[in-house]
Amino acid sequence: MTSPRTLLKIWNLHPKKQFGQNFLSEPSTSKMIISRSNISPDDIILEIGAGLGALTIPAAGVAKQVYALDKDHQLIALLKTELLAQNLLNIELMEQDILKFDFQAFVNKKNINQKLVVMGNLPYNISSQVLVQLIQSRKHVTRAVLMFQKELALRIMANPGVKDYGRITAMLKYCSDIKPLATIKAPMFFPKPKVDSEVVEICFKETPEYPADDEAFLFKVIKAAFGKRRKTLKNALSGSELAISADTSIKALEQAEIDPVRRAETLTIREFVNLSHTLSANILK
Numbered sequence: 115m116t117s118p119r120t121l122l123k124i125w126n127l128h129p130k131k132q133f134g135q136n137f138l139s140e141p142s143t144s145k146m147i148i149s150r151s152n153i154s155p156d157d158i159i160l161e162i163g164a165g166l167g168a169l170t171i172p173a174a175g176v177a178k179q180v181y182a183l184d185k186d187h188q189l190i191a192l193l194k195t196e197l198l199a200q201n202l203l204n205i206e207l208m209e210q211d212i213l214k215f216d217f218q219a220f221v222n223k224k225n226i227n228q229k230l231v232v233m234g235n236l237p238y239n240i241s242s243q244v245l246v247q248l249i250q251s252r253k254h255v256t257r258a259v260l261m262f263q264k265e266l267a268l269r270i271m272a273n274p275g276v277k278d279y280g281r282i283t284a285m286l287k288y289c290s291d292i293k294p295l296a297t298i299k300a301p302m303f304f305p306k307p308k309v310d311s312e313v314v315e316i317c318f319k320e321t322p323e324y325p326a327d328d329e330a331f332l333f334k335v336i337k338a339a340f341g342k343r344r345k346t347l348k349n350a351l352s353g354s355e356l357a358i359s360a361d362t363s364i365k366a367l368e369q370a371e372i373d374p375v376r377r378a379e380t381l382t383i384r385e386f387v388n389l390s391h392t393l394s395a396n397i398l399k
């Protein structure tokens with residue numbers, strides 16, 4: 115594999131900071147990630163941010179099919195040429211912004227009748243948005259193997275009671291199991307980022323352990339609760355876009371057996387689900 119630095123130089127390109135372009139530069143790192151990802155020959159992969167193909171090419175060596183998207187028109191042109199030269203037939207490149215990607219329309223168009231495995235070394239600036247999008251589209255996704263900046267990876271794996279536990283942590287806990295697969299040190303990328311990265315596997319559950327009657331409302335409650343992190347739950351909820359009074363907030367919290375002066379980061383998923391039920395009952399009254 116030609117190094118990212120050389121390849122970009124040949125094409126007279128520079129890494130684009132605004133697209134979070136830090137490319138994996140060691141083939142052995144890519145191989146290790148693919149091997150820990152446990153891809154099977156039946157898997158259909160959707161890769162977010164193909165870049166120069168560091169994960170795309172080894173993934174295609176194992177999976178049935180890889181659909182790889184990137185927003186950068188110039189990188190798509192570069193990678194298309196590289197893939198043609200290598201005669202790789204089970205990769206389809208798509209010039210596409212993941213934040214505008216419609217999973218339902220995609221599986222319909224490609225006539226895909228199985229859940230996708232999502233992969234990606236995510237651009238750091240859109241990592242959280244992509245996670246929310248995956249949670250909302252998870253009926254099409256069996257699992258996701260994603261690389262994040264270490265700090266975000268630690269946040270999404272945090273447990274209730276610690277500072278790192280936040281809105282996306284709680285949403286993921288509701289519907290998935292997460293485990294770390296590998297730490298990738300900053301010098302393994304070109305250009306070298308300031309921090310290390312972590313590869314994590316997010317396995318979406320068929321059914322949540324504590325299913326909410328209305329998942330969209332549960333996610334609104336979680337967002338409201340974490341909206342004002344330093345406030346107690348009664349104040350965070352009543353001052354939020356749920357537009358409820360302090361009385362309703364206290365009543366719903368008490369009915370869910372949650373002390374109104376607790377803070378969002380102390381709530382388990384079970385408590386969030388109960389709270390979404392008591393809040394909705396009080397709002398509908």
Ligand SMILES: C[S@@+](CC[C@H](N)C(=O)[O-])C[C@H]1O[C@@H](n2cnc3c(N)ncnc32)[C@H](O)[C@@H]1O
Pocket residue numbers: 133134135136137138139162163164165166167168169183184185186189210211212213234235236237238240
């Ligand atoms: C961190 S690089 C990873 C590249 C490659 N997968 C690797 O590991 O070397 C992130 C890639 O995502 C692409 N990207 C950035 N924003 C995107 C978006 N909104 N939608 C799709 N791709 C995006 C960038 O152009 C870049 O190629």
